[in-house]
Amino acid sequence: MRAIEADMVSCHACHATVRIGEDPGKGEPHCPRCGEALAFRDYTSMQTVWALVIASIVFYIPANLLPMMHVHTFAGTQSDTILSGVLYFMETGSYLIAAVIFIASIVVPITKILILIYLLVSVQKGTIDNPKKKQKLYLFTELIGKWSMVDVYVVAIMIALVHFGGLTQIEAASGATFFLLVVVTTMIAAMKFDVRLIWDNAQKERDG
């Protein structure tokens, strides 16, 4: 049986199981163990997640088009985007590093955005099939979330080490900031998503 059917709720902060019906108190119920506000479901999470997903798509465009960093040398200034960074590693034969950057900076953000959209649509349409598979997809987006930060760190480390005054120097460029925003918005979106909504749909089917 699900907790919601038994008037029970699990505190999202301390995981205490609380029976809500026992206390007809006024206003919002609070967890007796840790004091957090209790709610059966977070129905507003859908709007929040949609907003963050759309924001991340908007940030994703300049993140890919604008350079991540400027490399100043005596030979001139060269600007690196995410894709040109991957291509550089391919050309110089560092295939493993090229793969790491390609997966962390291109595959991971796109996968996260697509999975979140798929989950949002399926919850809103009331799709009932494969809740277990959808939950796995969700946990996967949560797990891979922070790994896209690799490219931001690479920029940060490069500018720290290649800093020889006016002649040879690496500077961060605006693409890096937009990319950071993509990572942060998709991470918060994944956190806000209430997985239990997927299972509610499946339950409606079980009830007939």
Add this chain to the structure above:
Amino acid sequence: MGTHTHIVVCHECDEIVNVVDPYKEGRYKCPRCGHLLFRQKHGMIEKMFALGLAAAILFGLTNYFPFLSFEVIGNRAEANFLTSVQYLIEEQEWLLAVAVLMTTLVVPSIRIALVLALFGPLYFGKVPGYAPGVLKLLDQTLPWAMVDVFLVGVFVSMVKLVKMGTVIAGISLWAFLVMVFVMAAMQTTYNAHMVWDIVETARRRER
């Protein structure tokens, strides 16, 4: 309102799970969706305290010594943890500076401090009054500590820089490498479920 320590509600699918023997060692999974409810291991408090101390020492070393040195034809640049944040501020890349500072330095050190503040007293048999707050903060800060991702970033940068000059790994890098593993071990040992039980039992005794 009543709390039931032996009845657990799965946070993923909302199934009510009756845990028969919650103090036996092992992994407790939700029968409906298969998600891990909690992991019970003996000696969790001792291990957490030890790992927290180790992480604190390693993190201290990491910040004291140079991280990487880079040499190109006579020019030498040394970087430690704050160098990149300093240059990012100089370039007025505020968001990047804040993100790098928070995820690699501030949040990880806060988490180590929280672990010590919680498991230190617990190790000596005391349940601190601030335990609920610490437990909540440990939960909220978890996704924003990215030392492991930073380590991968270091390796990628090293490969990139090796083609331009000589890269020398400093003491900090080795300390940091070990710290990443210590913090990973901390995460697999940590069992919030058990600490919440200890907090609740202590409160009941007080009454």
